[in-house]
Amino acid sequence: MSRDLDIEHSIVQTLRDGKTSEHLKRVQLENQIVPHNFKVPMPRPQTCKLQGCMAQFEIILVPRQIIYPKYCPDHRNDHQREVFLSRLDHDLIT
Numbered sequence: 001m002s003r004d005l006d007i008e009h010s011i012v013q014t015l016r017d018g019k020t021s022e023h024l025k026r027v028q029l030e031n032q033i034v035p036h037n038f039k040v041p042m043p044r045p046q047t048c049k050l051q052g053c054m055a056q057f058e059i060i061l062v063p064r065q066i067i068y069p070k071y072c073p074d075h076r077n078d079h080q081r082e083v084f085l086s087r088l089d090h091d092l093i094t
């Protein structure tokens with residue numbers, strides 16, 4: 001848990017400095033940065049950011065946390081996304 005907070009902290013620092021970093025880029029591969037000032041957990045509907053996937057899912061904005069998944073639960077790992085995209089390609093061709 002403290003490690004998560006460290007990651008969070010370093011990301012916030014990077015953004016605050018207006019910089020980018022390899023670490024930030026890595027985080028953004030699978031996550032979105034959602035700055036907010038909510039003091040209580042706040043549900044927010046999202047659409048999966050994977051091209052061609054319109055799945056709706058919900059993230060809960062938690063105080064002091066700005067890193068959230070950008071893909072629906074079905075597409076949270078590389079492999080699932082590759083399979084989905086290759087099917088999409090296939091559908092477009094045929």
Ligand SMILES: [Zn+2]
Nearest residue numbers: 048053072075
């Ligand atoms: Zn998806």
